[in-house]
Amino acid sequence: MSVRVHMPPVLRVVCGGERWLAADGTTITGLMRALAERNPALRLHLFDEAGAIRGNIVFLHKGDLVRSHEAGVRTLADGDELILTNALAGG
């Protein structure tokens, strides 16, 4: 099972410039762990000291906005696409 993740431009500096990454995971949290396992530099940006997905990261999945604390129960299916972005800040 593979899910594609769209990476925000600022994080591509640690993703070899790739716009899309692919990994396995049945939940968003599982998918993020798989990405971090493969790319330790990316781990710093996805997970905080307590091991939780950073609070300001949000996901867009099938038209829904999924917040970081919901990522552990949001299930994924083979072929899904996920957009990783951050909570809007500013005007």
Added chain:
Amino acid sequence: MSVSLIAGTPKGAAILTSKDRERWDLHFELPGWPVTASARDDRGRYYIAVNSPNYGVALFASDDLKSWKQFDAAPRYRPEDRGNPEHHRIVGAADFEGVLKHGGRFVDQIWTLHWAHGTLYAGVSEAGLFASRDRGESWQPVDGFNNQPSRDTWVPGAGGLGAHTILSDAKNPDRLWVGVSAAGFFRTDDGGKTWAPKNKGVDPSVEAAPASTGQCVHSVSNDPENASLLYRQEHRGVHKSSDGGDTWQVMEDGLPVTELSDGHHCSFGFPCVIDRKSGSVFVVPLDGDNFRFPRGGKLTVYRSDDGARWKPLGNGLPGDCYTAVLRGAMSADQLSPGGVYFGTASGALYAGADLGERWQEIAKGLPRITSVAAYAG
């Protein structure tokens, strides 16, 4: 005589290089990353610290100032470390999802990087000290500092509880100093195992603050080869110590003295930089803590040979200037004659030749400049 400058901004690093300190080339690196600090080690590798409210803290390294690679590791507290509630309240504006409500201690910014005796040190917010002995590949907390016995009395400044200054002694690897806003200045003489406050002679930032750890130090500078001579820009004025920080004296003769919000009069400002070859020290006074711009709108750097008397240096600097120079935004290239550089909160960068006798605007239109470091050679 070539010099490189790394100016950190909330939108990346402006890197300027010059072979003659007159003509400068600029390129912009790490776009999108708030760049908070930089350093260079004794083998010529450059380090940049970044932080993002969304994606956390990280470090990059480069051997040529053009190609930057992020490390897999960065300073991080242990999950069981408890945070300072008041610091959480201050930095919590960016904590949309309430992570801080769990009470942990998080590294939300690297304020400063310092290379000494084969170790790269990072001073961070929430206030703490970390060390890397493998050129940034891994980081260890300096527990003696991070668990300093007075820590529970430490009160954050308006920008949070940050360890923003690290100084070293070239002749004594066991001696280091760290400055924390607003808990004052600390020194270790045993390689980081124990730390003592070094604030005698400096008023606490407010009367209610602890006498020994209530000082709002803004920046401190020394020459590592003559390390016990220290100059300190405090919220409450400019001070000098000749004994490694054991005692401090106010040294403001010739500096503009203004009124703080609590009625105290002193020379308020942020950066404090020493030119090692001449021993000259530089500060940029602002019109008190309420206004935080140069008095009368005339941007002026002040220089002193020994702290006893200060000389204004404004040749080439603008009037009608209502910006500030932040604590990390000034540096000296340590060449002879010495060059001094600073950036403003409104994105202009100045080079001061001949120890600041002549200033030249070498960049403008940059984002808010939060750090400047000059590297000769």
